[in-house]
Amino acid sequence: MSELLRRMLFLPEEGSTLASRVDGIHFFIILTTFVVGAAIGLTGFVFLLRFRRRHAHALTPEVLAPVWMEALFVSVPLLFFLLWGALGYRDYVWSRSAPPDALDVYVTGKQWMWKFAYPEGPGAVDVLHVPAGRPVRLLITSRDVIHSFYVPAFRLKMDAIPGRYTETWFEAVRPGRYPVLCAEYCGLDHSHMRAEVVALSPAEFEVWRTQQGGDQVASGAGVAEPLVEQGRVVATRAGCFQCHTVDGTPHIGPTWRGLYLREEPLDTGGTIRADVAYLTESMMEPQAKVVAGYAPVMPSFQGRLSAGDVASLVEFIQSLRPERPVPPTVQEPRYELRGR
Amino acid sequence: MSFEVAEPAMPREHYLNARRGAWSWLTTHDHKRIGVMFLVALLCTFLLGGMFALALRLELLTPGETVMGRLAYNRAFTLHGVIMVWLFLIPSIPTTFGNFLLPLMIGARDVAFPRLNLASFYLFVVGAVMTVWAILEGGVDTGWTFYTPYSTATGTDVLPVLMGVFVVGFSTILSGLNFITTVHTMRAPGMGWMRLPLFVWAIYGTSIIQVLATPVLGMVLLLVALERVVGVGLFDPARGGDPLLYQHLFWFYSHPAVYIMILPGMGVISEAVSAFCRKNPISYRVLVWSTVGIAFVGFLTWGHHMFVSGQSVLGAGTFSILSMLVAIFTALKIFTWTSTMYRGSIWMCTPFTYVLGFIFLLFFGGMSGVAVAVTSADLHWHDTYFVVAHFHFIMVGASLMAFLAGLHYWFPKMFGRCYPEGLGVGTAVLIIFGFITTFLPQFLLGNMGMPRRYADYPEHFQPLHVASTAGASLLGFGFLIIAAYLGWSLRHGRVAGRNPWGSRGYEWHSDSPPPEANFHEPPVFPYRPHDYSRPDLQPEVGHAA
């Protein structure tokens, strides 16, 4: 029955323990809605036929609803609404209180990618490995603007807010791959900010975790931001260094050193602040705003760079500040919600 | 519509021809002319917003880039949202029909502050021009919600848009102030509160929301502007601020704003249901108190936009339960309208077709609203196409249908002429059908997990997007037909006469179109509004068969 409804309503598979709860209340509401809707529609239709106009100046009797009827129409829907509210709230509280034995994962949103980090060290970009059948607590934050971590198959969504953590949890019921989307509008590549949850069986997960132990990504002070490194690789691969330098000397294109947040004069007059949006736009539509003094020769990288590439390139450019380098912004401390 | 043999004649002098020349329009203090000017302005903004809606649907026809890039798409949906919300839906019914009819319905010569009324119009025009110019010129890409910190970080030209909306907000406040004062002080002697026409009640409730909520929006927009100019950091986490506070303040306005959009529509429907069923509303009291209830409780529910935004669990629960209370008032109205048809004499004409569409769509729009206000269900639906479909059901399905119902019901009142009735009903059916084809698939898209504001999407979403785009083109086509036949009818429609519908609404007691001073002699309202049980105490001038 519920499987049939799920398919009729185009819902994705129920990949988590939360999903079946959310779907339960969904089905309850939608069935009630259709029953009541059909009843109202039918009543209206009958009235429409039975009391259709026979002549223009007809007088009609004054009919007033008795008080008990008004009371009925107030109380019955109210009862249903409050019931739904209460049932939903029960599940909501459940979905916001992670069980104590949950595996912690730090999730960081950034234009336009997701970064995952496990407490013991390994991290990953855009792929989250979790064991199936075990609760996983997500501690979510953002590096720049608000994002929202959304796994349709888990019916799970939580915003990533810069400067603080939000918390949610899930338990994947079976191994599989589940897409992750960003549900809060976050700029140019919002629709490409995608990732994946890979649920592994517990044994497979252990194997994976041991493998990861070798090459820790985030392992103490002094290590360059992995994204910055990735950005340098992307820049080399895409041939950016043929025109742009990183040491401050102008070349065919403006140097990247200190470019980030610099006010650049445009050849059309006016200036532009080289923020993330402008940098991204310049990769995709280079001729739109050309910095004064440079020839409009840059090709468009539309379609040649993935959202992740763009993110890492921007991160790389950001890292090339002339003055003191901004220290790595995200410093993930121990975060204890329990027993506050 | 077929007519009796004796053709009614156009009144020789009425508000449209009492004074001549563009200057007499631009400097008029006449509430009817200001209403008509608002109508023209709003139709322009609606056209602009609608064109961008179609462009958006076209882009979403296929995954990947179809007609515009991501940046252009982001700017287009911002423009669509800002225009439709602030420049069309919020002012739509109150400033047009409200302005035109409110004094007529309460037997007054004008609104309480006629000059303020004109000022409100010009403020609206200035704000609208600023906003549209800024969006077209600078290309804002924040979405109509201006969420911080994105709106303070983006490189696009947010500032002029904020200022434009700020100015439009002033216009909204002044209109609301004017209407409240008019209802309080200018009612004809003997017209008690429980004898007001239901449309007046609806405008009154709306005005309260406008006056109390809009200033908060104004201040929030000002703070965002200050944040961009001098970096005050009130909503910026890097400076210790909290983006959620922005959302609180923004939704404190923007949730009640939804009721600013729908309450006047409900008023129109209450009038039209009575007029075309020739029947008293089955419970006037319920319709009145639910209007007041929506206006009040609508302010308590804003947090249901923030269930997954990191708001506290207790906060979410509070807002969820309070949201359930506001739903009950809408449900009551739907029950009342439906049962008003009982023992009536129902005339299936153009306005009533829209009324039926309104009730049907409002029911599903409202129920999906209850559904997303259920905290756990919102975990899945928040910020997906389910929400998009939900609020389009309310804003287009209900508000716009009510606007069209009102336009068709009062078109003879405003311009003294009728439109081709058959074409009207046919177009109404086409529009309702087009609407359902557009937005029903979006519910399913939301269920599948398609987030909103996506320029591009995974391929398995495509079939439903194709259906939606097809529906949108039907909808657009329907509007073109309406524009064509109403435009034609302005000059060539049959003369309507004073009361072509045989309605007992108070506004039909003066000529159609009304004289400049509204009444030639003080009118007498011999019965309660919407009373069809008694033979006429005053000759009823219905010319329709």
Added chain:
Amino acid sequence: MAGSLKMLGVGLGLLVLTTLSFALSRLHTGTLGLVVALVIAAAKVGLIAFFYMHLSERQGGPRLVIATAFVFVAILMGLVLVEAGDRAAPTMPPGPFQPLLLPGRSTVPKVAPPRASPGEGSP
């Protein structure tokens, strides 16, 4: 003349209340002080609204309007504080992070703070 005398009397009351508020604030009574100061302010506002803004001469509408406005003030502040009051400490601003660019931290960090791996030191 009677009107002027009444206005003067009310004005005297306002000045006395202002002085009282200032004197009480010298006592530094913390939260209680804030509450008392706000109560005194509310009393002054009552005086001004009733006598200076002619509310005493107007029944009905104006009183309804201003009472409604205060209800909505309470709603906005009340619900925002109810929500914020239940948030866990690390989710309130400034959050668990070192607010990097927090204005007023005049001393720019001379060295990058050591980058702890997430959850370092966890059991």
Added chain:
Amino acid sequence: MRPEASLPPVVPQAGHFGDEASRQDAAHLGMWIFIASEVMLFTALFTAYAFYRYAYPDAFHQGRLHMEVGLGTLNTYVLVTSSILVALAISAVRAGRDLRAGGLLLGALALGVVFLFIKGAEYTQHAHDGALPGAWYDFEAFSMPGASLFFTLYWVMTGVHAVHVLVGMGVLSTLAVRALSGHFSVAYHTPLELGGMYWHLVDIVWLFLWPLLYLA
């Protein structure tokens, strides 16, 4: 709910407005609605204040130690006194003494100027300290999380208030001129009352800003 069998018919008045009394009613009601919306405008700021005071209790508690309490208090007296003058001006007009009313209004106006001068002195002092809003905040003596927000709110709240003072002064000067040229009379003085109400609103807002920012 059943309607009475025979309702008295509703007959509107002949004119747009009946008499001066009902016109006054409408004007006063409109003004009160405007004041209500102004109250909501400031409520947004007061809510932000309450929220951040809750989030940063220490910073907001210590904030007043860095304020010019003397100047702020002086300003309170200035504004309250000017309110009294405006109230007296209305009493004077009601008693038919136009010239006196004009003089009192000019007095109130002068106090408004004094208020802005004192405010300006305060602003200068804070700017000198580096206690500027948001990104420009650089006040070593008071540097803790939330300190900049306290001063940001101080600048924004008093700034918006100062704009209202300016508008109010414009209103007062117009009214003073009109009063001196004999536009008002015992029978007709509604604009004066409305303008006075606006000035009192400005005063009322300050009466809350003062304890929140300077006292506690």
